[in-house]
Amino acid sequence: MDKIKKLLQNMSLKKSLVLLAFFCLGIVSILSLLTIFRLSNIQQSILDTRPIIVTGYTSENNADTENGLTVVPKEYVHGELSDEKQIYYWMVTALMVVFPVFYIIIASVIVAKFYYKLKLQTPLEDLKNGMHYISEQNLDFQIKYRSEDELGKLCDTFEHMRNEVYKSNRKMWDMLQERKALTASISHDLRTPITVINGYLDYLEKSMEKGILTNDVLRTTLQNMAGAAGRLHRYVDCVNDIQKIEDIEIKKDFYDLKIFISEITQGFSLLAEQHKKQLEVQDHSRTLQVQTDRDILCKVLENVFDNALRFSNDKIRLTIEETEHCVSFVIQDDGIGFTPEELSSAASFFYVSPTNGGNFGIGLSISKILCEKLGGVLYLRNRPEHGASVTIKIHK
Structure with a gap:
């Protein structure tokens, strides 16, 4: 029956x-x-x-x-x-x-x-x-009816539509959360240099009233104010970069993977030599061609490699690995590695920790977003011995 x-x-x-x-x-x-x-x-x-x-x-x-x-x-x-x-x-x-x-x-x-x-x-x-x-704007449900008839196919189509709308809304929600985080970060980080500049201005005004403003004090104060203004300028540039990446159009094309690897390793070798670091390259790829946006992928790799240059002690390793569907670029350094907090937050907007030298966490943030635009992923981990490891995985 x-x-x-x-x-x-x-x-x-x-x-x-x-x-x-x-x-x-x-x-x-x-x-x-x-x-x-x-x-x-x-x-x-x-x-x-x-x-x-x-x-x-x-x-x-x-x-x-x-x-x-x-x-x-x-x-x-x-x-x-x-x-x-x-x-x-x-x-x-x-x-x-x-x-x-x-x-x-x-x-x-x-x-x-x-x-x-x-x-x-x-x-x-x-x-x-x-x-x-x-x-009721509630997408947290599932159409479970399964059949090969017309209504079964209609339910499958409806479920696919619901899932796509859910993903779209989820993506929009994530973007809104990122915008909120960006706004909060802007409000927080702009306050510090502005407070510093106002403090120096108040100090100069009081020094002039008391007649104790010397050339050395003025020179030192102006230098400090210039440093705070430079931080503001760099911060504005970072915000502009984030705004621009949302408008970037991904243009995928087929490229010779071996030529691409050769070009980036040559550039990285020159940078490593300038910073007196040793670069080790291990290429395990077999694919002749890969379909991606070459310029965007280069920017992602350059951002990650720049971080490795800053935090490595002596040696950086670039490993190219390949699976059936993906090509992975793994950049490792021999520095102190990521803290547990950095592993979860280092790729967030403007994350700052005591170990990153006070620099804005903009490089990893942009790299993560661009990597996702390519249809790939970027994730962080620590090497078993010591040092940090960043993996950029893209589909062929």
């Missing part, structure tokens, strides 16, 4: 309806024939109760009879049924019509109820509930 039910659920709406209709039509036909046959027998039994009126006969010699003659009827007619029998007869005749019609009505109701419950009830309720949730 379960197999038949599952088979009907996976049939198309039209095919399953026709199949059920033919099945019930067959049952109705059999019941109607049996009923008519039975009622016909009843009709015949009623007719058999009519009196017989002989209208013509003949006589034949028969020695066995008392007078030697036997009367043989040749013509006869049936008499009329009684009023009660006639009513009974016509009632049976009417039932021969009523019962098949009754069977058809009952079968139609059963088919409609069974068809609705089997094919329509669950998907329509799921879709109705889904639209109600969406109207």
Whole structure:
């Protein structure tokens, strides 16, 4: 029974309806024939109760009879049924019509109820509930109806649409949260250099009033104010960079992976030499071509490599690894590595920790966003021995 039910659920709406209709039509036909046959027998039994009126006969010699003659009827007619029998007869005749019609009505109701419950009830309720949730801006639900028929495909399409809208809303929510974090960071970090500048201005004003402002004091104060102003300038540049990356259009094309690796390693080698660091390259890639945005990928790698230059002691390692679907660039240094807090927050906007030299955490933030725009991921970890490791994984 379960197999038949599952088979009907996976049939198309039209095919399953026709199949059920033919099945019930067959049952109705059999019941109607049996009923008519039975009622016909009843009709015949009623007719058999009519009196017989002989209208013509003949006589034949028969020695066995008392007078030697036997009367043989040749013509006869049936008499009329009684009023009660006639009513009974016509009632049976009417039932021969009523019962098949009754069977058809009952079968139609059963088919409609069974068809609705089997094919329509669950998907329509799921879709109705889904639209109600969406109207209330609640996407935290799931359409679970699964079937190969038209409504099953409609539910799959609806679930796909809900999932895409959920992802879009989630992405928008994350962007809003990042905007809030950016706004909070701007408010917090701008306050410090502005306070420093105001403090120096107040100090200069009071020194002038007291007549104790010397050239050395003025020079030192102006230098400190210039440093605070430089921090403000650098901070504004960082904010502009973040605003610009949201408008970046990714243009993927096919590039020779080996040539790309050769170019970036040459550039990184020159930078490492300038900073008196050793660069070790391990290329385990096998793919000849990779589809990506070359300029964006270069920017991501350059940002991460710049951090490795600042925090490494003597050595940086660049490893290119490959799986069936991805190419990974792993940049490792031999510095102090990430703290537990940095592992979770170092790629956030403007994260600052005592170990990053007071620099804004803009490089990793931009790299993470650009990497995601490429359809890849960027994640941080510490090396088992010591030092930090940043992995940029992109799809081929």
